[in-house]
Amino acid sequence: MLVNEVIDIIEEFAPPAYAEDFDNIGLLVGDRNSTVTGALITLDTLETVVDEAIEKKCNLIISFHPIIFSGLKKLTGKDYVEKTVIKAIKNDIAIYAIHTALDNQYKGVNDMICEKIGLKNRQILIPRKDSIKKLTTFVPNLQADSVRKALFAAGAGSIGNYDNCSFNLKGEGSFKPNSEANPVVGKLGEVHLEKETQIGLTYPSHLEKKVLQALFNSHPYEEVAYEVRPLENKNQHLGMGMVGELSDVEDEKSFLKRIKTIFKCGCIRHSEFRGKPIKKVAVLGGSGSFAIGNAKAAGADIYLTADLKYHDFYKANNNFVLADIGHYESEQYTKELLHSYLTKKISNFALILTETNTNPIKYI
Structure with missing residues (x-):
């Protein structure tokens, strides 16, 4: 198969039109007309991931996050972005990024989070207009x-x-x-x-x-x-975040301990517990402070997301619990989602889940 044919399959699942305007999705590096020898599926594309692709004879990297987000005016290897792009080009490796096109997909990033937690009656948190x-x-x-x-x-x-x-x-x-x-x-x-x-x-x-x-x-x-x-x-099957319900109520501390285990969190930062059971849960993988108001309006007992700042936690205002489970942690199972979808569609070459942990945050 050609790179372009693989792209068609990816974009049938997560059309580029689903992506946010600020995003930089699609084929970022490489030739659309190259024949694919193998594809490596990853959350982030780093130099170490390119090295893994070379080792495993994959000339296509399918990445959730785009390695090129803002414009590149020079390619001199001065930072991790330029070094990664240069290495990919030197080794004829194409890089495709999917990012918010998959965030907004109904069966995308946030549905995967809900699946891991065991939420039912799922709905889009912020339906797309x-x-x-x-x-x-x-x-x-x-x-x-x-x-x-x-x-x-x-x-x-x-x-x-x-x-x-x-x-x-x-x-x-x-x-x-x-x-x-x-x-x-x-x-x-x-x-x-x-x-x-x-x-x-x-x-x-x-x-x-x-x-x-x-x-x-x-x-x-x-x-x-x-x-x-x-x-x-509003499109009820397209948009950011999700909200769903647990089959049985859980107390706040036990619920977050379970989340910590499922998502392998180094720690979970959260707002003050209210002493009330958890039933309705809102989720948004990655940076989700912009949706705090939506989670509150949805009547969530707790909102799981990442990259919350100090003052964001005040917004809980004892109405619900805010929990930052980590950016990488919240999106890590996206690789499995992509791998599962693509393996059902493609049998011409190897589709490999990366073994490289690209989480830049470490815990002591």
């Missing part, structure tokens, strides 16, 4: 079913846990073909009335090109009448 569009089109009654099926196959018509969703109205369309037209029905220069079905359905905005192509390919008319408009609806 401006990610849903509505398509309305008008099709002759006889072809309405085939057009609907083509649109469903392209990814349109999914709402939460339901698919093949559409609304259909019977009516009558009119048109008059001019001398340049090549109508399927009707005659040139004459007004024609056709029994039609108005089909309305929604789709994720990143699938627009695919959905419209399916419409044009399946529609019988020479000129397809259709309307597209963005919706303000």
Whole structure:
């Protein structure tokens, strides 16, 4: 397989459109047209990870975090970023970063955290806005079913846990073909009335090109009448963080001790205990101070995240518990998630989980 073919599989799972605007995802180093000999899956790409890729004959590194985050003006090896990039280039190793495209995926980073903890009734903590569009089109009654099926196959018509969703109205369309037209029905220069079905359905905005192509390919008319408009609806299956419930309540201290074991935390910094049981849990892998208000609004008893600052802990305000379990610790199982997904899709070459611990934080 070519690097580009692997990228297509990755981006089917976590489309680039899911990534945050500030992020730097995608192919950061390497040639899209190179043949893949093996892929190393890692949370971070460092020099030691590149060394491991060389040793294991992997010329593709699939990384959660991007090694290049801000712009590089020079490549002189002055810091760990430049050294890593130079080593990858010298050894013809491509680097692909997925980061917030996977953070926002419903079955992504935060779902993996919930899975490890054992949370049920999971919901997105901060549902994504401006990610849903509505398509309305008008099709002759006889072809309405085939057009609907083509649109469903392209990814349109999914709402939460339901698919093949559409609304259909019977009516009558009119048109008059001019001398340049090549109508399927009707005659040139004459007004024609056709029994039609108005089909309305929604789709994720990143699938627009695919959905419209399916419409044009399946529609019988020479000129397809259709309307597209963005919706303000929040996407309940796309966004940052998650909130779920434990099967049974746990006391605060016992719960955090269990979290410490599951995520192999060197320590857990937390706000003051309230002396109340834990039932509803909010999570957000990586830096999550921006979502403290969302966790509170969701009615969480505790919010697990990372990179909280001193003053962030005051925001708990005895309403719930804030717990910093560590950045690496909260995201470490992302490697397993990627490996599990890719091994189901690819059998052409070795997919290897890195053995390199890239956590820069140590505990004494």
